[in-house]
Amino acid sequence: MTSSTTSDAQGSSQGTGDSSAPVIVDWPTAAAPRGGATASDHLLDGLNPQQREAVEYRGKALLIVAGAGSGKTRVLTHRIASLIENREAWPSQILAITFTNKAAAEMRERVEDLLGGRTEGMWISTFHSACVRILRREAENVGFSKNFTIYDSSDSRVLLKRIIKRHDADMFGFTPANASARISKLKNELADADGYARNANMSDPNEVAFVEIFRDYQRELQRASAFDFDDLIAQTVYLFRAFPQVAALYQKKFRYVLVDEYQDTNHAQYSLIRELTREPEGDGFLPGTLEGASLTVVGDSDQSIYAFRGADIRNIVEFERDFTGAKVILLEQNYRSTQNILSAANAVISNNFDRKDKKLWTDIGDGDKIIGFTGYSGHDEAQFVADEIERLHRNGVAYGDVAVFYRTNAQTRALEEIFVRSALPYKIMGGTKFYERAEIKDAFAYLTAVMNPADELAVRRIINTPKRGLGPATITQLASFAENAETTLRESLREASTLGFGPKVTRAISDLSAVLDEAVALADAGRVSEVLTTLMQKSGLIDSLRMSRDPQDEARAENIDELVAVTKEFERNNPDGTLLDFLTEVSLVAAADDLDDASGTVSLMTLHTAKGLEYDSVFLTGIEEDLLPHRMSANEPGGPSEERRLFYVGITRARKRLFLSLAMTRAQYGETAVAMPSRYLQEIPAELIEWRQSPGSVNSRGGTQSRALNANRWSQTRGTDAAALPRAEKKEWPNKVTNSVRDNGDLELAAGDRIRHTDFGEGRVQNVTGEGTKRVAHVQFDNAGAKKLLIKIAPIEKL
DNA sequence: CTTCCCTACATTTTT
């Protein structure tokens, strides 16, 4: 979490802009040679000629085509630092945009390191946070509330659900999910409902219904003073177009705009960049007085993996045409991976036909072979991953240097189960789990209702949470009162006593309303954590969870306590932070982005999250048909190519060691289905991979026959390796991992004890470490090798 | 209005 995004409380831009910025009179023109000694020689040390050129080039537009691991972030950060050191720009004149908070945080950190902290006022942020910042600053000048709420995708879906129901549009096959996807796509192309209607075939009732839904959705957002994720970008573009004098403030302020991962920009983001780098016009700017900002973009079309989100690869492919006179610099030398890894990556990606040929190379050397493994089941595969990580760890590899990637979040389940049982420290990155929990969303709805009373979605959510006897009928009545009186739902709560409800209901409503009012008063003066604890206590939410006899509610109450801890943490990092700042931060920053404590644990993440990161050892799991490429992508145009790029991204994250694994069967909603090896595996030259095989797989049901297609390839490498593994293991290592809940909390184990494990058979305890529920037994199994087991949950018995 | 039970259904990736 970059506290900097919110803590910077520069005034609104209605004034003369940043007072810290120098008066721009004789600004060195971009193309002017930089005379005299430069202060930045150390910024060029250790860079190759192309990298240097990318740091030093000065011109209106620069495209850096940066292959994976070619030092792109290094170039970008050094470029920014050299602009500052050479006094070509003030920090406040730099805008660096990334896609993820993690990337932004890392970039900021590295620029700070280079400059010794002189980054005050520099905007290094994601597209979304930059836009929120602009929208909040300008809101009041252009007619909306600066306290607007940001709706995430699930909020959008809740809203759409109501709208679809209202229109009975589910008859046309509309679901919240597909309507939301269509709307999102349109917004990414900067189309609104009216624009869409103009080109739509309005004799098609389905189209008519969609237009209605889209219109209603947008109307409700506006009524609630809310923006969805896509609006954040699109509305900023609209704002700039509608108010040139507002745009000019930013065009003048940002002299250098740098965009990372340019291949992933969609049309709206592209337009935003265009607006920002345009020559300023509007009040006080004579044409030609100040040129548009210098634009630097970095990208690699082979790593474009967000087409599903509207990313348009043409933005980068056509950059030169788009920005005439643009300079293009290619970075092809890879500093990250061994040649074996790169050769595999090159081989895979070369199967994408419509690309400019580009080959990564390194002078690091071949390195280890890639290790392949076929497990019987997802659990078996996970066990392999856990075992190999332990082996690496014993050989001195830190857990923090290991990452496990997968295509879908659902795959984490098996991995987690095995990792917990193996007492392997891990952390799931990018999973927003915590903030998606119902009780956390409830707590946020309370905070949101306090900050933005117009937000009907939030008020609806809390109105009967905890249960206070206000059911659908009451809510409908309140809502229609609000509708008729042209006011908000929040306001109708206040009027409850005049609406003719029964005494109990009236009382419940007034109490809630009073709690909210109290919190509003507190929010003006007090700290976020106080507002939250007050709301949780006085609304009765926390008590209802604590009193409940549902055992899960205890955990929910703890989650709310944890949220209180999060707010306190926020207060420490942002002493001046307001409730609005807090809500903004959590809306835009997935919980997993606090990368600070990722050290010392294995990182688990999706392939998408992995982009831009690198690890010594990388496990790519689930390399199977229907998973990679994913079933859903098969029919989409360009789907399989994009999935191949995803695989390519995964491979190129690895520095030294790469493991590819798959399973012969995979569990999906309780059922197990046969899985086939991914087509992409065959694109890797056989000599680069050393295949190991899962014991117990050959004769198991279903497995062999269905893989006949791949028989040649598999038998080639299979024979010798399979033989190397002790046959005995086959029986001792069954295919299923028992899921029985178990509590060995009181089991006492000591070095020397013999135990029996339901999966691994008998073994001897070597050592016991840890305390309480975290006690770990280090066991040498007779047949299954050395393992670590979390005693509390291990399926073991003492002999 | 709430609770409980049954059935249907869903799973791509992210800000």
Add this chain to the structure above:
DNA sequence: TGTAGGGAAG
């Protein structure tokens, strides 16, 4: 696997 929604009973 798990959750969300419908329907019936309290």
